[in-house]
Amino acid sequence: MTKAIWNVDKVHSVVGFTVKHMMISNVKGTFNDFEGTVETDPKDLTDASIEFKIDASSVDTRMQDRDGHLRSADFFDVENHPHLLFKATDIKKKSEDRYDVTGDFTIRGTTKPVTFDITFEGIAKDPMSGDEAAGFTGSTKINRKDFGLTWNAAVETGGFVVSDEVKINIEIQLRK
Numbered sequence: 001m002t003k004a005i006w007n008v009d010k011v012h013s014v015v016g017f018t019v020k021h022m023m024i025s026n027v028k029g030t031f032n033d034f035e036g037t038v039e040t041d042p043k044d045l046t047d048a049s050i051e052f053k054i055d056a057s058s059v060d061t062r063m064q065d066r067d068g069h070l071r072s073a074d075f076f077d078v079e080n081h082p083h084l085l086f087k088a089t090d091i092k093k094k095s096e097d098r099y100d101v102t103g104d105f106t107i108r109g110t111t112k113p114v115t116f117d118i119t120f121e122g123i124a125k126d127p128m129s130g131d132e133a134a135g136f137t138g139s140t141k142i143n144r145k146d147f148g149l150t151w152n153a154a155v156e157t158g159g160f161v162v163s164d165e166v167k168i169n170i171e172i173q174l175r176k
Contacts, residue, residue: 006134006174008036008052014171015054019144020163029070031084033058038174042123042134045099050088056081075149081108089113097121101138107147116140116170132176139169 015034021027033055040048056076059067071078088103097120105114121135143164144150 003039003041003047004176006038006040006042006176008034008038009133009173009175010034012133012173014169016169018167018169020165027061027066029059029061029067031055031058032060036086036172042120042136042174044093045091045101045118045120046093048088048091050086050091050101050103052086054084056084075108077108085111086114105142105147108149110147112142112146114140114142116168126175134174134176136172136174137170138172139167141165141167 010033013034014030016028016030018026018028031054034053036050036052038048038050040050057071057078059070059076061067061070070076073079076084083106085106086103088101090100090102092100092102094100099118099120100115101118102113102115104111116138117140118136118138121137123132123134125131126133144162144166145164
């Protein structure tokens, strides 16, 4: 297969995160509005060009007040920083279908290198549209404070409301 431009199919993709809440449970959230392009042969990502843009205001934790707080200057500050951005800078093949995809990740105007563990799930032809589709899953962990997301509050029993570590999980379907 030759290198081609693939676009993220939002209807069949998920960008989510998990963060420890009050040191006793996990809160999950998603971003509902995002876009991305990948120029590659999906069977070999090693020379791919990958760019991703997430609308920070589309954060959804299934709790309107919390989502509003996440959009505020305490967290994403969407008024001044409307997007989270990722651009791949290095891709290493780990096995037949697994890659370390390292790139510049920008949150709230701060850019740091982040490496995603990515698995190529396969290619199929969509029976409805006839389009060729490719699937990928991946994950990484970041320290939110590295990106200026420092708001927190102490919990009476010890610890804090929001952990520093955030797990990011993606399930992406691309369309050629």
